[in-house]
Amino acid sequence: MSAITHHIPDAMIAAYASGNLPHQFAMVVASHISLCAECRAALGAHQAAGGAVLESTSSVALSANLKTNLMSLLDEPTVPEPVYDAKGIYPGPIMQALKGKPLRWKKLGMGVRQSLLSESESGSTRLLYIPAGQAVPDHTHNGLELTLVLQGSFSDETGRFGVGDVEIGDQDLEHTPVADAGDACICLAATDAPLQFKAFLPRLLQPLFRI
Amino acid sequence: MLHGDTILRLWFKKNGSGGDPAFGSARIYTMITVTEHKPPTRYPVGRPPTKGIHVPSKDETLSDLTIWLLAVRDQRDKVAFGKLFDFLAPRLKGFVMRNGTAAAQAEDVVQDVMLTVWRKASMFDPHKAQASAWIYQIARNRHIDVARKENRPVPDELGEDPGQEPDASQILAVEQEASKLKQALQQLQPDQRAMIEKAYLGDLSHQEISTQTGLPLGTVKSRIRLGLGRLRTELRGLR
Numbered sequence: 001m002s003a004i005t006h007h008i009p010d011a012m013i014a015a016y017a018s019g020n021l022p023h024q025f026a027m028v029v030a031s032h033i034s035l036c037a038e039c040r041a042a043l044g045a046h047q048a049a050g051g052a053v054l055e056s057t058s059s060v061a062l063s064a065n066l067k068t069n070l071m072s073l074l075d076e077p078t079v080p081e082p083v084y085d086a087k088g089i090y091p092g093p094i095m096q097a098l099k100g101k102p103l104r105w106k107k108l109g110m111g112v113r114q115s116l117l118s119e120s121e122s123g124s125t126r127l128l129y130i131p132a133g134q135a136v137p138d139h140t141h142n143g144l145e146l147t148l149v150l151q152g153s154f155s156d157e158t159g160r161f162g163v164g165d166v167e168i169g170d171q172d173l174e175h176t177p178v179a180d181a182g183d184a185c186i187c188l189a190a191t192d193a194p195l196q197f198k199a200f201l202p203r204l205l206q207p208l209f210r211i
Numbered sequence: 212m213l214h215g216d217t218i219l220r221l222w223f224k225k226n227g228s229g230g231d232p233a234f235g236s237a238r239i240y241t242m243i244t245v246t247e248h249k250p251p252t253r254y255p256v257g258r259p260p261t262k263g264i265h266v267p268s269k270d271e272t273l274s275d276l277t278i279w280l281l282a283v284r285d286q287r288d289k290v291a292f293g294k295l296f297d298f299l300a301p302r303l304k305g306f307v308m309r310n311g312t313a314a315a316q317a318e319d320v321v322q323d324v325m326l327t328v329w330r331k332a333s334m335f336d337p338h339k340a341q342a343s344a345w346i347y348q349i350a351r352n353r354h355i356d357v358a359r360k361e362n363r364p365v366p367d368e369l370g371e372d373p374g375q376e377p378d379a380s381q382i383l384a385v386e387q388e389a390s391k392l393k394q395a396l397q398q399l400q401p402d403q404r405a406m407i408e409k410a411y412l413g414d415l416s417h418q419e420i421s422t423q424t425g426l427p428l429g430t431v432k433s434r435i436r437l438g439l440g441r442l443r444t445e446l447r448g449l450r
């Protein structure tokens with residue numbers, strides 16, 4: 001694996017540790033950390049800081065029976081939660097989102113495919129498959145977009161992104177990523193607003209394709 | 212809990228009178244490594260057994276939280292769990308109520324978090340994280356899972372290297388970083404401290420965190436990162 005050069009900004013890792021990052025971006029952060037020792041260590045640092053703050057935070061008195069109730073639950077049998085581990089190029093958080101179901105790719109044209117992983121009012125996550133040499137349609141973002149490369153690589157106006165790299169786009173970034181030669185490029189992309197394509201797909205079709 | 216053919220066990224013994232009854236303050240504990248003459252088997256954490264008997268020194272301290280959590284992990288010790296509860300549950304309740312949760316509901320979250328600590332204790336690895344850091348992340352995850360009814364994405368765990376054994380110096384390095392960090396937090400100006408609390412216990416977004424110029428996140432992080440450098444190198448080696 002080539003060295004990761006585009007990481008998650010520190011404030012975003014802190015927000016992830018403290019649970020304040022929207023779900024779709026938390027997916028990208030957790031997936032990147034699965035691949036990146038550097039950001040895993042940074043997360044460890046923020047967890048340590050969170051732990052230190054928790055230890056020194058003020059106490060609130062508990063109900064008298066809370067402890068007794070809890071102690072009586074310790075021996076209760078539990079159903080183990082299903083564990084979804086990384087598989088192939090897909091880190092654990094993506095497998096967690098799929099919950100054991102196979103990927104379902106939808107064709108977007110020009111060989112580009114997508115597989116929607118999660119969608120809500122606050123944003124969405126999807127996998128994008130871009131054949132080598134193919135451009136992702138020119139688009140702008142209403143809000144924030146995080147793109148994590150899982151296979152192959154792409155290049156755009158801002159640089160080259162290989163496996164494990166994250167590109168962070170906001171409304172100011174208008175870019176045309178092109179998948180590099182070699183393997184098809186597969187990315188995890190998260191947005192907090194629908195992407196606006198300027199070419200390739202008429203904007204009217206966007207709801208239909210859920211882009 | 213016995214580990215079958217485990218050849219190496221850590222024993223933590225209180226050395227003399229700890230004196231200070233305040234939780235979290237450092238007391239002196241002795242760490243003894245016992246080696247039995249059996250073939251090596253996989254142990255949940257650690258290093259190869261080539262180091263022999265570990266000679267304890269006076270600087271080597273483990274926090275109460277770590278000792279209790281290890282007792283819960285290795286012996287399923289309910290007395291130790293009760294101590295963890297006594298220290299943590301009132302703080303967790305305060306933590307949860309900060310974010311606008313009513314007292315009764317907050318206790319549901321506290322119960323859920325503490326049960327998760329009990330059930331997932333086998334995942335705690337003192338080489339990688341301090342007890343408080345591990346519990347902090349569980350509290351955050353459970354709170355989100357319960358409040359937002361969504362599963363919070365979590366990174367893949369790093370695979371253990373088979374044949375690894377506990378490495379006391381690594382555990383102590385992680386512990387020492389934690390106590391340095393606590394000291395650093397105590398030395399902050401009150402307004403900075405309030406901001407740090409808001410970032411880790413409250414609801415600051417990443418945009419807010421990056422625009423809060425008074426937030427000494429970098430200081431906190433560079434401090435702990437020194438100690439994590441070694442860990443990072445090691446993590447790289449696993450890939």
Ligand SMILES: [Zn+2]
Nearest residue numbers: 007008036039
């Ligand atoms: Zn990274």
